[in-house]
Amino acid sequence: MVKTTLPLLTLPQPLLLLPTARITVPVSKPIGDALLALVQDSETEPVIAAVPGTPPDAPLHPWGTAARITRLIKPPIRNIKQPYLLSLSGTTRIHIHPDDTVVSKREEGLVSCRVEYPPRDGIPTTENVLKFKSAALRLLEFLAKDTTQQSKRDTYNKVASMIEEVSEQRAPYMADVMVANVNGEYADKLAFLSAVDANDRLERATVLFMKQTTISEVSQKIAQSVDESLSKQQKEFFLRQQLAAIQRELANLNRSNPVTSTTNNQDGKPPSELDNDEQAEVEDMADIRAKIEVMAQGSEERKMAVREWRRLKRIPPGSVEQGVVRNYLEWLVSVPWPASSVSSSAAIDVISSREFLPNARKQLDCDHYGLEKIKKRLIEYLAVVRLKTLQVEAEQKRLQAAVAAKLQIEAASDDGVVAEPVSPPGIPKSSTQKSVKGPILLFVGPPGTGKTSLGQSVARALDRPFQRISLGGVRDEGEIRGHRRTYVGSGPGLIVQALRKAGRPDPVILLDEIDKVSHSNFHGDPAAALLEVLDPEQNHGFNDHYVNVPINLSHVLFICTANTLETISAPLLDRCEIIQLSGYTYDEKMHIAKRFLLPKQLSANGLTSDHLTITEPTLLQIATLYTREAGVRSLDRAIGAVVRYKAVEWAEHLDTTMDLADPSSVVVESSLLDKSSPYAKVVEEHELEKILGIARWDAEEREREERRGLVYGLVVSGVGEGGILPVETATVPGSGKLRLTGSLGDVIKESGELALSWVKTHAYELGITNSRNQDPLKIPDSIDIHLHLPAGAVKKDGPSAGIAMTCAFVSLLTGACVPSSVAMTGEITLRGRVGPVGGIKEKVLGAHRAHIRKVILPWANRKDVDHDVPFEVKAAMQFVFVRTMEETLEAAFGKGVLGWRSSVEVIESRL
Known part of the structure; x- marks a missing residue:
C-alpha cells in the first residue's frame, strides 16, 4: 500500500462520502480558515481525508475517502457564527491503520494523519x-x-x-x-x-x-392502497354529482308543470341556481332532517323534533323566529338520547372482559401512587358497575329471544300476517332500557390530592368519554337547567352541553368544586338544581328548560369533588357517597415526585433525565421547607422552578459548546457532560436557596423546649397539613381570671375555660391547694393565667386542644413539666371525659415530621390510627389512648410524677 499524510476531516453523522460521490458539508470557522489557507497555498485542488464520524471517545474509523476540495464558501464578515460551506468530490478509498492514528501535526484546528491507499480493484467473479x-x-x-x-x-x-x-x-x-x-x-x-x-x-x-x-x-x-381509497372517494363524488344533475333535470321538468312543481329550499330556487351559502344551508337542513329520522320511533324527543321541523318549514325566510327554531333543532338532534343512541360496543366489551378489574387496578396504580383505601373503594365501584351491566345485557338478550320466538309463532299462523314487534306478555316494554345505576361518588380533600385525576382514571378504566364541569362560582340556576327559549340568547345548561360534547348517553361527568356552587339568591338556587341531576330516583327524567324534553341521565356516571363538606347543603350531600382524601405522606410525596412530577417537568421544559438529577434529600427538603401542603400541586410548581433554572444553565452551556464544535453535527448531548464540564446535572440541598430563595418554613418546630406551663398540641392547618402547636401559659398578678390570646374562636375559648374549671375542681387531688374550698388562682396570692397559642394572625378554632390546655394548666400550677417529645389532642368534658376529634392522620403525620416520640389520643380514635396511619409511622411512634383526664395526666407527665391525693374524705360523725 502507498502511504502518505493528508489533512483529516471528520464528517458529521449520518453524512458519508463514497468514491465518485459529491457532498457539501458545513465546517466550523477554525477548520474553514485552515482549509482556506490550504487552498490558497496549493496550485491544484488539494486532497483531504474524509472519515465517517464516530463518538468522541471512540477511535477514528479505519476507512475513509480521499476527496478533492472543489469549492469552499467563506461566510460574510457580519455573521461570525455562520459556518463555511465545503464541497468535496470523492476519489478513492483510504485506510487508516490503528497504529497510524497518532496525530502528526496540528495547524489552527486542522489535523493531519497518515493514510494508506489500497491497491486497485481486482476482477470480480x-x-x-x-x-x-x-x-x-x-x-x-x-x-x-x-x-x-x-x-x-x-x-x-x-x-x-x-x-x-x-x-x-x-x-x-x-x-x-x-x-x-x-x-x-x-x-x-x-x-x-x-x-x-x-x-x-x-x-x-x-x-x-x-x-x-x-x-x-x-x-x-x-x-396503491391509498390510490384505491382515493378512487372510492372520487366515485362517491361522481355519484353525488350525477345525483345533483338528475335533481336539476327533475327540477326543470317540474318547473314546466306548475301543478307538480316542488323545490328543495324555501326560496323556490332549483339546486342549480343556488350559490355556495345557499347550498350549505340546504345541506345543513338535510342533515338535521336525517338526524330526526334516526330518532327512536314514538319517543318524546322525536315528537318534539318533528313538531318543530314542521313549524320551521312554515316560518318565512329571514324571520328572527327561524333562527331561534333552527338553533333549538340543532341542539335537540345533537343530544345523545339513550333511546336513539347505541352505546359503544367496545366499552361494553371492555366491561364484559374478564381482564376488566385487573386492568382497572393497573390503570389506577399507573395514574396514582398510594391512596390504597380510595383505590379499593373505586375497584368496588367498578365491580358493581360491571355486574349491573352484565345483568342488563343478559336481560336484553332474554327479551330479544322472547320477542324473536313470538314473531316466529305469529309468522307460522294461518293468516300469515306478522304483527308489529312487541314485548312478550308480562314483561314491560321499558325494561329493555334499564340503566346501570350506581352511587354518586364525592371526593373530599385538600387541593392537589388527585381528586380530578381519579375521575379521569375511572373513565379510562370504563372506556367512556370524560367530561368535566366546573361548578366554582356558578350562581344561576339556568346554568344547570338551561334558560327557557323565551329569553334572548338562551341555551341549554352545562349538563346538556357536556352530553353533546361526549357524544354518548353514558359518559363519566365530573362535577368539580361542588362545595363552591352558590346557594339561594335572586337567580335561583343552583345547588337545589343539582338535586335532580344527582338523585338516581329522579335523574331518569331530568328537565332542561331549553330542551324542554325529559333527558335520561341515569346512564351517566357522576363523580363530584369538593375541598370541604361545610358549604354543601345537607340534601345534596345526602345523594353522595363521601370518600375522604386526607393527603399524602412525605414518603408518598417522594415517590410521586420521582415517578410523575419530575419526568413531567423535564418533558415540559425540554430536558431529559440525562440532563438533570434531583437527589431524594433535595426533594424532601423542597417538600418540607418550601411546599408544605396536603397535596402535590405546590411541589410540582417548585420542581418546575428547579428544572427551569437548570434548563437555563444547560442552554447556556450548550450554546458555549456549540461555538466550539461542528454546528452541523448531531451533538450527542450526554457526551458534553464529562467530568470537566462546568454544568452540574445533580441538584444538591445547598443549592435550593439560590434557586428557590429562602425557605418559607424552617425547622423551628423540631427545636422544642421542656418548661413549666408549656405543652405541645396537634393541629391541622387550613390546607390539610398537620403539625404541632405549643400551648403556652404564664401566671401574672391579677384577680383570678383567665386571659386567652392567639386569634382564637369561640369553641376553643370555651375549651380553655372548661380546662381551667376542671383544674380548679381537682386542685385538691392534684396537690395544688390544701383544701377543697380554696381557689388555686387566689391562694396564697391572687393571680391571672394567660394562655397563648402562637401564630396569632392565623385563626384557630375547634375543641381538639382541650386536653393540651388542661395539661398546660396543671403543669403551670404544679411545677411539673411535660416532656418535649410528647404531643396530644383530644376534647374534654366538664367531668373529665376525653372525647374523639378529627384529622388524626394529618396530626400524626405532622407529629412524626416534628420527631415527636409519644402521642396521646382519645380512646375513640384508635380505629383511625389503625386504618389511616401508615405502618412505618406507627412503628416509629408510641400511641397512648386515654378515656379520662386522669389517664391523660399520667401519660403526659409520667407515672407517679403528680402526687394525687385520695378523693375519699373521712368525715367525723356527730350523731
Whole structure:
C-alpha cells in the first residue's frame, strides 16, 4: 500500500462520502480558515481525508475517502457564527491503520494523519457480477415506475442500459456510483465503504439494492392502497354529482308543470341556481332532517323534533323566529338520547372482559401512587358497575329471544300476517332500557390530592368519554337547567352541553368544586338544581328548560369533588357517597415526585433525565421547607422552578459548546457532560436557596423546649397539613381570671375555660391547694393565667386542644413539666371525659415530621390510627389512648410524677 499524510476531516453523522460521490458539508470557522489557507497555498485542488464520524471517545474509523476540495464558501464578515460551506468530490478509498492514528501535526484546528491507499480493484467473479446486475436493474425498474418526472425516468433507463453493458473490470466502479446515489441505511453504506475486495463490494451492493427494492415494493403497495381509497372517494363524488344533475333535470321538468312543481329550499330556487351559502344551508337542513329520522320511533324527543321541523318549514325566510327554531333543532338532534343512541360496543366489551378489574387496578396504580383505601373503594365501584351491566345485557338478550320466538309463532299462523314487534306478555316494554345505576361518588380533600385525576382514571378504566364541569362560582340556576327559549340568547345548561360534547348517553361527568356552587339568591338556587341531576330516583327524567324534553341521565356516571363538606347543603350531600382524601405522606410525596412530577417537568421544559438529577434529600427538603401542603400541586410548581433554572444553565452551556464544535453535527448531548464540564446535572440541598430563595418554613418546630406551663398540641392547618402547636401559659398578678390570646374562636375559648374549671375542681387531688374550698388562682396570692397559642394572625378554632390546655394548666400550677417529645389532642368534658376529634392522620403525620416520640389520643380514635396511619409511622411512634383526664395526666407527665391525693374524705360523725 502507498502511504502518505493528508489533512483529516471528520464528517458529521449520518453524512458519508463514497468514491465518485459529491457532498457539501458545513465546517466550523477554525477548520474553514485552515482549509482556506490550504487552498490558497496549493496550485491544484488539494486532497483531504474524509472519515465517517464516530463518538468522541471512540477511535477514528479505519476507512475513509480521499476527496478533492472543489469549492469552499467563506461566510460574510457580519455573521461570525455562520459556518463555511465545503464541497468535496470523492476519489478513492483510504485506510487508516490503528497504529497510524497518532496525530502528526496540528495547524489552527486542522489535523493531519497518515493514510494508506489500497491497491486497485481486482476482477470480480462472473457470478457476483451477474447478481449485481440483476439486483441493480430490478431496483432501477422500480425507481423508474415510482417517479412521475420524465427526466428521472430517462436517467434511470440510461443507467440501466449502462449496467447491462458494463464489463467485469468496471463493475466495482459502477457499484460505487450506484451506492453513492441510492438511498440506504447508514450502516450498510459504511460497510460498503470498508469493502476493498471487488467481490466483497459487489456482494454488499447487491444486498443493499435488494433491500431498497423491497422497500420500493412496499411503498408501491401502500401508494396503491391509498390510490384505491382515493378512487372510492372520487366515485362517491361522481355519484353525488350525477345525483345533483338528475335533481336539476327533475327540477326543470317540474318547473314546466306548475301543478307538480316542488323545490328543495324555501326560496323556490332549483339546486342549480343556488350559490355556495345557499347550498350549505340546504345541506345543513338535510342533515338535521336525517338526524330526526334516526330518532327512536314514538319517543318524546322525536315528537318534539318533528313538531318543530314542521313549524320551521312554515316560518318565512329571514324571520328572527327561524333562527331561534333552527338553533333549538340543532341542539335537540345533537343530544345523545339513550333511546336513539347505541352505546359503544367496545366499552361494553371492555366491561364484559374478564381482564376488566385487573386492568382497572393497573390503570389506577399507573395514574396514582398510594391512596390504597380510595383505590379499593373505586375497584368496588367498578365491580358493581360491571355486574349491573352484565345483568342488563343478559336481560336484553332474554327479551330479544322472547320477542324473536313470538314473531316466529305469529309468522307460522294461518293468516300469515306478522304483527308489529312487541314485548312478550308480562314483561314491560321499558325494561329493555334499564340503566346501570350506581352511587354518586364525592371526593373530599385538600387541593392537589388527585381528586380530578381519579375521575379521569375511572373513565379510562370504563372506556367512556370524560367530561368535566366546573361548578366554582356558578350562581344561576339556568346554568344547570338551561334558560327557557323565551329569553334572548338562551341555551341549554352545562349538563346538556357536556352530553353533546361526549357524544354518548353514558359518559363519566365530573362535577368539580361542588362545595363552591352558590346557594339561594335572586337567580335561583343552583345547588337545589343539582338535586335532580344527582338523585338516581329522579335523574331518569331530568328537565332542561331549553330542551324542554325529559333527558335520561341515569346512564351517566357522576363523580363530584369538593375541598370541604361545610358549604354543601345537607340534601345534596345526602345523594353522595363521601370518600375522604386526607393527603399524602412525605414518603408518598417522594415517590410521586420521582415517578410523575419530575419526568413531567423535564418533558415540559425540554430536558431529559440525562440532563438533570434531583437527589431524594433535595426533594424532601423542597417538600418540607418550601411546599408544605396536603397535596402535590405546590411541589410540582417548585420542581418546575428547579428544572427551569437548570434548563437555563444547560442552554447556556450548550450554546458555549456549540461555538466550539461542528454546528452541523448531531451533538450527542450526554457526551458534553464529562467530568470537566462546568454544568452540574445533580441538584444538591445547598443549592435550593439560590434557586428557590429562602425557605418559607424552617425547622423551628423540631427545636422544642421542656418548661413549666408549656405543652405541645396537634393541629391541622387550613390546607390539610398537620403539625404541632405549643400551648403556652404564664401566671401574672391579677384577680383570678383567665386571659386567652392567639386569634382564637369561640369553641376553643370555651375549651380553655372548661380546662381551667376542671383544674380548679381537682386542685385538691392534684396537690395544688390544701383544701377543697380554696381557689388555686387566689391562694396564697391572687393571680391571672394567660394562655397563648402562637401564630396569632392565623385563626384557630375547634375543641381538639382541650386536653393540651388542661395539661398546660396543671403543669403551670404544679411545677411539673411535660416532656418535649410528647404531643396530644383530644376534647374534654366538664367531668373529665376525653372525647374523639378529627384529622388524626394529618396530626400524626405532622407529629412524626416534628420527631415527636409519644402521642396521646382519645380512646375513640384508635380505629383511625389503625386504618389511616401508615405502618412505618406507627412503628416509629408510641400511641397512648386515654378515656379520662386522669389517664391523660399520667401519660403526659409520667407515672407517679403528680402526687394525687385520695378523693375519699373521712368525715367525723356527730350523731
